[in-house]
Amino acid sequence: MSGRAWWVVLCVWLLASAAAIADGIVIPDDPDGWLVVAYHRVTVTAHGGVVTSWVDQAFRNDTGRSVEGTYVFPLPPGAVVSGFTLWIGDEPVEAELLGAEEAREIYLDYLRRNLDPALLEYVGRGAFRARVFPIAPGESRRIRLEYSELLTPDNGVYRYVYPLEIERFSAGLIEDVAIEVAISGDREIGSIYSPTHRIVVTKPDPRSARISYAEQHVLPEADFVLYYGFAGPQVGADLIQYSTGEEDGWFLLLVTPPPPGDEPPVPKDLVLVIDTSGSMWGEKIVQAREAAEFILRNLSLDDRFGVITFSDVINELTEGLTSASADHVVDAVGKVRTIYADGWTDIHGALSTAMGWFSPDGRAKYVIFLTDGLPTRGPTDTDTIVREVTAANKAEARLFVFGVGYDVNTHLLDLLAEGNRGSTTYVVPGESLEGALSSFYRKIAEPALTDLVVAIEGVSAYDLYPRTLPDLFYGGQILLLGRYSGSGRAWVVIHGRRSGDDVTLTFEMDFADEAASATFLPRLWASRKIGHLLNRIRLEGEAEELVDLVKALATRYGIVTPYTSYLVREEKRDMAPSPLALAAPTGAASVGAAKATHQLAEAEVVAGADLVRDVGGRVFVLQDGLWAESTYSEGDPVLEVVYLSEAYYELLELLPDVGPILALGERVIFRAGSVFASIGGDGVSELTDEHRDALWGDN
Numbered sequence: 001m002s003g004r005a006w007w008v009v010l011c012v013w014l015l016a017s018a019a020a021i022a023d024g025i026v027i028p029d030d031p032d033g034w035l036v037v038a039y040h041r042v043t044v045t046a047h048g049g050v051v052t053s054w055v056d057q058a059f060r061n062d063t064g065r066s067v068e069g070t071y072v073f074p075l076p077p078g079a080v081v082s083g084f085t086l087w088i089g090d091e092p093v094e095a096e097l098l099g100a101e102e103a104r105e106i107y108l109d110y111l112r113r114n115l116d117p118a119l120l121e122y123v124g125r126g127a128f129r130a131r132v133f134p135i136a137p138g139e140s141r142r143i144r145l146e147y148s149e150l151l152t153p154d155n156g157v158y159r160y161v162y163p164l165e166i167e168r169f170s171a172g173l174i175e176d177v178a179i180e181v182a183i184s185g186d187r188e189i190g191s192i193y194s195p196t197h198r199i200v201v202t203k204p205d206p207r208s209a210r211i212s213y214a215e216q217h218v219l220p221e222a223d224f225v226l227y228y229g230f231a232g233p234q235v236g237a238d239l240i241q242y243s244t245g246e247e248d249g250w251f252l253l254l255v256t257p258p259p260p261g262d263e264p265p266v267p268k269d270l271v272l273v274i275d276t277s278g279s280m281w282g283e284k285i286v287q288a289r290e291a292a293e294f295i296l297r298n299l300s301l302d303d304r305f306g307v308i309t310f311s312d313v314i315n316e317l318t319e320g321l322t323s324a325s326a327d328h329v330v331d332a333v334g335k336v337r338t339i340y341a342d343g344w345t346d347i348h349g350a351l352s353t354a355m356g357w358f359s360p361d362g363r364a365k366y367v368i369f370l371t372d373g374l375p376t377r378g379p380t381d382t383d384t385i386v387r388e389v390t391a392a393n394k395a396e397a398r399l400f401v402f403g404v405g406y407d408v409n410t411h412l413l414d415l416l417a418e419g420n421r422g423s424t425t426y427v428v429p430g431e432s433l434e435g436a437l438s439s440f441y442r443k444i445a446e447p448a449l450t451d452l453v454v455a456i457e458g459v460s461a462y463d464l465y466p467r468t469l470p471d472l473f474y475g476g477q478i479l480l481l482g483r484y485s486g487s488g489r490a491w492v493v494i495h496g497r498r499s500g501d502d503v504t505l506t507f508e509m510d511f512a513d514e515a516a517s518a519t520f521l522p523r524l525w526a527s528r529k530i531g532h533l534l535n536r537i538r539l540e541g542e543a544e545e546l547v548d549l550v551k552a553l554a555t556r557y558g559i560v561t562p563y564t565s566y567l568v569r570e571e572k573r574d575m576a577p578s579p580l581a582l583a584a585p586t587g588a589a590s591v592g593a594a595k596a597t598h599q600l601a602e603a604e605v606v607a608g609a610d611l612v613r614d615v616g617g618r619v620f621v622l623q624d625g626l627w628a629e630s631t632y633s634e635g636d637p638v639l640e641v642v643y644l645s646e647a648y649y650e651l652l653e654l655l656p657d658v659g660p661i662l663a664l665g666e667r668v669i670f671r672a673g674s675v676f677a678s679i680g681g682d683g684v685s686e687l688t689d690e691h692r693d694a695l696w697g698d699n
Contacts, residue, residue: 024073024143025169026059026132027110027119033067034169035059038140039176042162046183046228049151049158052082059132060140062171067135071095073128074103074163076149083146086130095130103127108649117666118169123652123659153229155239155509157191157254159517162224173217179224181211190231191238191254191477195520195606196222203475206259222606225520227254234258235449235472237492237507241484242521242617245514248485250521251461253492255478257448265446265474266499267302268364269321269397270295271354275371277311280341284404284433288370291437292336295368298445299324306357307332310350311343312377320357346377351389351399351416358395362500364447364471365397367422370437372404374586375412382412382585390419398422398471400440403591404433410594411539411585418539421468424598426591446474449496449503454480458490459511465528466601472496479604481525487513519617520606526557531600534561538582538597556630558612558619559600562593615660618670626680627664629671637675639691640683643667647687651677654687654695 026035038058045052061067071086075097086093098106103126107119128145135141151158162179179197183189188206192199197213204210211226229238236256243249272295274288292307299305303324307317317335322328351369358365379385393399399420401413404427417424425440427433452469464482472478492507533550537543547563554564562579581593606614611622619630641647643666651672652659658677661670667680673695684691 024055024057024071024128024145024163026067026069026071026141028067028069030067030069031113033063033065033069034171035067035135036062036172037170037174040164040174040178041176042179042224044160044162044179044181046151046158046160046181048185048230049153050148051151051160052146052148053162055145055147056142057144058140058142059135061135061137064137066137069132071130071132071143072103072106073145074125075128075147076161076163077125079147079149081128081145081147083144084128084130085144086132086141093130093133095128098127098129100126103129108652111644118663120652120659120663121165123656154515154517155241157227157229157238157240160226160228164220164224165222170219173219176214176216177218177220178214179212181226182208183211183228184208185230187230187232188259190229190236191227191256193227193240193252193254193477193479193604194225195227195518195524195604196225198605199226229254229256231256231258235494235496235503235505237494237505237509239492239509239511240518240521241512241515242518243484243487243512243515244617248483249487249511249515250518250525251482251484251511252518252521252524253454253480253482255452255454255472255480255494257472257474257476263448264302265300266364266448266450267300267304268366268447269304269306269358270299270366270368271306271308271321271357271397272296273308273310273350273354273367273369274336274339275311275345275350275373276309276315276339276341277343277345277373277376278341279345279373279405279407282341284372285339285341287432287434288437289336289339291370291434293333294434294438295441296329296333296336298441299329300446301325304363305329305332306354307336308350308354309339310346311341312346313343314346314349314353316353344376345371345373347371347375347412348378348380348385348388351385352392355389355392355394355397358393358397360395362497364450365395366444367397367399367420368402368437368441369399369416370402370404370433371408371413373407374409382409382415385412386415386419389416393420396421400444401425402427402433402437402440403594405429406588406591407586408591409585410590414535414594415539421470423470424594426595426598428588428591428595443476444471444473448472448474449498451495451497452478453495455493455495456484456490457493458488459484459486463525463529465525465532467532481521481528483525484511487511516617519614522617523557523559523614523619524603524606526553526559527600527603527606530554530559530561531597531603534582534597535601538593542579542583556619558614558621558630613664615664616657618661620661620664620668620670625665626667626669628669629676631671632669632676637694638669638678639672639675639694640678640681642683642685643680645685647684647691648679650687651695654692 038060041056043054084095189209200212202210238254240252304321306321309315399422401417401424403413427436449472461484490511494505496503551563554561581589584590613620620627669678675694
């Protein structure tokens, strides 16, 4: 497989996650009469914990025959419906609220008529129901629903869930899916985070925020989950956690800066180092000029900057660091506009020169390094360049590397960034260098706190990722994931530096013995740990103990890696990652491997895969038509149950929480008490007392 293909697979996979409970659907009377969801738009307002959701859906009949059925919307616990409209012509249709027990009976009745077992995802919830009268072929029905709920914060963090997963119920791709959330409060907005969807966040003012998610022609595979909190006048910290009480828990710490207006940004020193060797000729050098001009024109007045270009000759376009006055910026922009591509590549000399421009003081220090090739002048050995450039960085500047194209040495660039507390971004052919650089600079333009270290006292926190925390910037936030043992009151202590002064902030938080809602956390933590381990394998070699650990984690949590390509569907098997890509220092495979492992190590959205589902924190993998829980091993004790038999329904009565697991399909195997229950194929049609004891065992 090519490196680019692997990267594409993982990027798509990182945008998806496992199914939970579906949104509003029309259940047809005819099992073959599923409708197409033409569009699905949601508008949400949240003031503090008071949240109101407006749902607007349209269902279209593409079956070629008339369809009628029942519209059902599963309601969040405690939600109050305040408006509903279903139009037939110009006439609205009446609807009714169902309690959880009544709704459960309706779903089971549909299932007994051999409709899709995915309906079991709804079992245990109340619902809103309306009769949908015949829809002629080609016609649509529009449904609008309004409901309100009161969210209770956990450690100061609110959790909003909109049921969006409809993959099994739309007869075709949804043409338009959009969610808009407006948050306001009596205090400044703090952390905003979605583990399930890529969101766009804007903050018109410190006490309001707008969050948007939109896609076209998709089948969403996950509920929309949004966490948000409110901050004070200083750096804030919010805690999200997951624990079953049966093993150590998982946590996510969100560190957010104060509103930008409260404190001025930390003054920074920034040096642009631009490769102008012959391979940068053409569009790349044009984009490099434009990106450099964007950065220079967006410096703060208190900043200092420098510009170095290099090929086989080092060119200092500024005399070391200079103030970001209007005159100095205009002069530098004029010089940048004249740079051209020619010559060889002296990476060692360019970076060593840049590091020598900094002096140890209280200012934030950044080097933005752009290159598209391999070192061909000066020292060219990777170990020598990394060792000597890092030694020259006496002021502890952050080194942010942009590798352009497939001819870069990814091992060299990653080691340079890692050794100098920075990061690497790879821009492959077809991507915009100017867009990547300007987008990145917007994120680091205004430092709030540097040299961050987090300590947790009161519980034992371990296996933290990222290993080294980046600087905190205004308008951004930092995600720290880890495991914890123990429970109760704890203190999160954040140490950092601001303008040369030490800053220490302490937050009291409760680490729960059991916390069931954030089921995404184990897989998100596993993604980051696996990304870290794969980077070690890339840069240090394929040590057996590292490979075994990656395999064990990837198998338990259903993570696609070079060693678990069985998680990719057969039709995409030629795109599955190869361990050989990790070892290659250059070329398309190397760049693809670097991008993919960085995606894992920096994951913010729950990782997904074609053949993986996360149900209530339990991971299931599809192999040969069977959804098997990841903890199942061949030889484990199994109770086989015939699908849709009396034993099947009694199992659902005994263990009502397994409804979403049974909804995976007709063949499922999962832990139930002291045995694994296996659904499908031959087995028992009725349960005995011995079976019931086994299913209840260890419960």
